[in-house]
Amino acid sequence: MAGIEMKVLAEWKYEKSIPFRGYTGKTLYVNVENQECIEKEVTEEMKERFTGGRGFGLKLLWDAVKDNTKWDDPENEIIISGGPLCGVTQYPGLGKFYAVFISPLSGQTYDSNAGGHFGPLLKFAGWDALEIQGKSSSDVVIFIDGDNGKVQFLESDLKDLNSYTITESLHDYFSETEDDKRSVSVVSTGQAAEHTYWGCLNSSFYDLKRKTPRLKQAGRGGGGTILRNKKIVALVVRNRDWSNIKQGIKDFGILQEVGLKLHKEIHDLDAKQARMRTVGTAHLNEIMNDYHLLPTHNFKFGQHKDIANIHSNVYEGLFTQGVPDGCWYGCSMACSKGVDNFEIKTGPCKGQIVTVDGPEYETSSSLGPNIGIMNPAWTIEANFYADHYGFDTIGLGTGLAFVCECFEKGFINQEITNGLDLNFGNMDNIMKLIHRMAEGKDTFANEVSKGIRQMKKVFEEKYGAPAENLRDIGMEGQGIEVSEYVCKESIAQWGGFFLTLKGPQHDEAWLIFMDRVNKQLPTFEDKAEALHYFPLFRTWFSLIGGCKLPWNDVEPADNMTKYPPQEAAKVPEHVQNYVDIFNAVTGRSITKEDLLLMSEKVYNFQHLFQIRLGKGTRDFHNIPYRAMGPVYADEWEARSEYYDNELREAGIEPERLPVEEKISKLRVIREQQWITLVDAVYNKRGWDRNGIPTLEKLREIDMELPELVKIVKEKAKPEDSFTN
Amino acid sequence: MKWLKTYPERCIGCEQCMETCSELWFREKSKLLSRIRISANEVGFSLNACNQCGKCIEICPVGALARDANGIVQLDKDKCVGCMMCVAFCPTSSIFFSSTKGVEPFKCIACGACTKGCPTEALEIVEEYN
Incomplete structure (x- = not known):
């Protein structure tokens, strides 16, 4: 240039x-x-x-x-x-x-x-x-x-x-x-x-x-x-x-045949299934809303009355159609949608005509309903600046949602925010805050941009905000902001977010559909099994350089009828595709079981890495109560029928109880369910009650490396063993 | 636009066209290397060759498919990365591949060689311009 x-x-x-x-x-x-x-x-x-x-x-x-x-x-x-x-x-x-x-x-x-x-x-x-x-x-x-x-x-x-x-x-x-x-x-x-x-x-x-x-x-x-x-x-x-x-691929013919099979499935079925080729992951917007899963006002609610504004059909009209939107050659799923000829309205690029990548679902909800903004043009501009300035749109959106709720509750005010009214939905002021965070000159903006975990500390210590409330509504685990799914009604997804190796994201386990929508995981054993299998299966993509979306964002037409529900969720024919293409490239002869073993080695290695760095054990698997149940009365009222029923199932008659009492009674139940879930998941993963992998597990997966064994021997205590 | 028009009702299934095609472009007689495919159906035979509709042009991620001066959709082998998306998305399934012959798929480019040997005149190169 x-x-x-x-x-x-x-x-x-x-x-x-x-x-x-x-x-x-x-x-x-x-x-x-x-x-x-x-x-x-x-x-x-x-x-x-x-x-x-x-x-x-x-x-x-x-x-x-x-x-x-x-x-x-x-x-x-x-x-x-x-x-x-x-x-x-x-x-x-x-x-x-x-x-x-x-x-x-x-x-x-x-x-x-x-x-x-x-x-x-x-x-x-x-x-x-x-x-x-x-x-x-x-x-x-x-x-x-x-x-x-x-x-x-x-x-x-x-x-x-x-x-x-x-x-x-x-x-x-x-x-x-x-x-x-x-x-x-x-x-x-x-x-x-x-x-x-x-x-x-x-x-x-x-x-x-x-x-x-x-x-x-x-x-x-x-x-x-x-x-x-x-x-x-x-x-x-x-x-x-x-x-x-x-490039020394062992069997190019198999690679071509298996690839062609999936291309044809996408060609034949995508328009009837996830519509990835036309709207990308934004197809989830209205589905999440339908099932009370769309993060709205800092995950307080799961629906927004103005959902029509951000319906995937609206985004379909905004995205340029008919171009091969794969982010690498050969991806016929083509979900990498873009908005072309978009005029920027604010900030240093004001007046420029740009191409914006996305928004994908996570961004259309994080920089959308989660901060009370149901205006795609605003979200697209925020998406542009997030990418341009170098912000993670999920951390940014979930972080801003926390700020908005703190502002709404009066934990912070305009004096603290240096003049910004940060109520949910205030598009001008929230955009100003994004620009200020990028500039790095404003004290409050700098405090916000360090993430929710740091914000909780500063808001409490410097601004006197109540620590307990901040802990309940600050949607982070292990210091990482939660990605964009309300999981109050999916116990499996509590684990999917908060029993992860690296903090809550949707890379490792995304069980919300299986659990909440398809109701395929009724027992804690079922949930633990899913929280064992799916993180391992999904880890495999990270080892081989693959994207998960072609695995289950299109399914063979007979997938749901050919297999029982929990098996169908694995999309068995696509699992076999991965086995076949791995073998075709490498010349190895792995099975679908080997695929899980490959993941389990790395999964436990990373977990022990966290433990080596002084984290990773049970105390570090924190979960904010907002992820498990309603913190405030209006939150209960928005789903009172569901929550009342939860109390009834636990043998508590909700009819004459005031909302605050119902909230606290449900909280006792939920927090016990969390303990039960953690135990079930750790046990299934071959870890002890404190989350330390057992030596037997390391032996089973052939990872008895001296440096790992040393950590286990140092950290494991007999009283934490599930066999005691 | 120049393209290979087919008259399936005239086809007797001798497959001469397939042999001519594979010999011309791959120097060997193989049905799997032909850019035109004949198959039997309930009433006789169906003939499958590219009609130059151009749908594949918008599917290709690397711009390897483009029309030449005659309107024929040509594949630029230097650009092709062998992703097979054009094969799967072709509305008439008229793009073929063989893993023994390299990474690129192949398709009818209306050269007309097959028309000359067809005993029943079931194939014809036509030119249609709007």
């Missing part, structure tokens, strides 16, 4: 390794402090135990950090890894990378995934993983040049440190022709990441039809915050010449 000059500070050359059977066999270590690069071998043992992707990230991070490493210590890393199926174009959804790091929000490991072309191109450039350590003294761009086998550290000359600007500039800078632009991918964040803990990583892909780079987010956990803390403006990879057929 004209005007950009980037001086090469250091350069390192390497011999490119072409992927074979899913792996290049090499990982790249980059230290931005001393501008050093090291090539590391991927051993057979590493593949066997950690598979790839998030597994490789966790293994490399484990070796890089100390027991007391904090997120902003130089030894904390960002590791980006796709996995053995990443980059395959014959089956939908195989372009994901996983970023692993110690999170500023939770102080423990986090893994966050993104589409876009960075994961595949990184692999084609020769690397199964990119490991970044150290802190630079000045702004740098790291350029991995797969065409010429070199890594360059470039002095950044970019003045506007926001993601769309960075990405567009660097796609231009590293391309000689228009067609070249698709061979480049950029990971960046925005200026907000200098101040917020919600900093996201934006991963680009060049949209050939729109002729502009698009951004997909590894939004959660604060990866962007770490990127900026390391003074990295962007990671860039370029790799022009590649073809899957030259």
Whole structure:
């Protein structure tokens, strides 16, 4: 791009390794402090135990950090890894990378995934993983040049440190022709990441039809915050010449056949099922509302009277139709919707005509009903700025929802907010707060942008807000903001959010439909089984570089009739597809049971990693009461029939009781149910009552690594054993 | 637009067209490598070849499919990443692939070679312009 000059500070050359059977066999270590690069071998043992992707990230991070490493210590890393199926174009959804790091929000490991072309191109450039350590003294761009086998550290000359600007500039800078632009991918964040803990990583892909780079987010956990803390403006990879057929895939024919089968299912069924090709995940808006699951006013309510404003049909009209919206080639699910020719109304980009990625469901609800705003144009603008500034839209929306409720309850006021009226639905003032958070100059905005866990502390200690109320309505677990589903009426989803490895998100377990809508998990045993199987199955995608959506956002036409309900929820034929394509790529012979075992190794490794970092045990699996039941009277009244019935089922007649008493009686029941659920889930996972994996479990999954056994022996107490 | 028009009522199922096609484009006789497919049905035979409708152009994520000056939808092998989306989304299922012949699918490009050997004149290259 004209005007950009980037001086090469250091350069390192390497011999490119072409992927074979899913792996290049090499990982790249980059230290931005001393501008050093090291090539590391991927051993057979590493593949066997950690598979790839998030597994490789966790293994490399484990070796890089100390027991007391904090997120902003130089030894904390960002590791980006796709996995053995990443980059395959014959089956939908195989372009994901996983970023692993110690999170500023939770102080423990986090893994966050993104589409876009960075994961595949990184692999084609020769690397199964990119490991970044150290802190630079000045702004740098790291350029991995797969065409010429070199890594360059470039002095950044970019003045506007926001993601769309960075990405567009660097796609231009590293391309000689228009067609070249698709061979480049950029990971960046925005200026907000200098101040917020919600900093996201934006991963680009060049949209050939729109002729502009698009951004997909590894939004959660604060990866962007770490990127900026390391003074990295962007990671860039370029790799022009590649073809899957030259990449040592064992059985290309099977890959093509299985991929074609799924493409045809999507072609035939998507319009009747999830409508991913036309509205993406925003198809959930009205469904969530129908079942009282749509987060409204900080998860207080599950429905909004103005749902028609954000109905998926409205978004269908806003999204550009008829373009191949896959975030990696070969994804016929094409859910990466975009709004084109959108005029920005506020802030530094006011008046600009832009393409906005999304909104996806999580954003249309977090920056929508959860903050009382039922105006898609506002949500689209907030989505644009969140991406541009580098905010995770889920952390941001759920955080803002907490702020709005605190304002509504009078825990904070306009004096504290520096003049902003932050009642639910105040579009102008909430947008102003977003801009202030990005600028980083306003004290209150800076307090907000550190996340709910920090806000609870500041609001209590500095502003005198009642701690108990803050704890009840602050929708975070392990320091991570809850993603956008009201789970008060789904006990299984309490676990799906709050018994997760890394804090509440919808990556690990999303059981709300099975439990609440389809009622497939009636007993605690059923719930525990689902909270064992699904997190493991879903973990597998993070190991191989896959997206979960093509697994169950389309189902074979006879899936629900061919299998009993709990089995149908697994979509057995698609599970078999994954077994088949994994074997076709790698030449291995895994079964669907092996698939779970691969996950269980990494799952327990990550859990013990959290324990190593002083977290991960039962005390750290906190759940705010708002996630389990109604905190306030109006919340009860909105679903009084349901809650009264819950009391009746527990043998309590609600008729003559005042609402406050009903709330407290239900709370006793709910909190006991939580204890029962935690025990059932831990036991099913092979952990003790304190959440420490047993030595038997490590043996069973062949993960008796000395460093893991040491932690178990140090932490496990006989009285916590389920066998005592 | 130039395209291969078929007259299934005239087809006798000799499959000469399939042989001609695979020999021309892949240098071997194989029904699986033909860009036109003949199959028996209840009343005779059905003939399946691309009608150049162009639906695949909007499906392709890399812009590998485009019309040439004659309106024929051509596949640019250098751009194709072999994702198979065009194969699945073709309204007439007229795009084919063979894992033995590389990553790219193949389709009728209205070259007309098959029409010459057809004994019953069941195939014809036509040009229609609006």
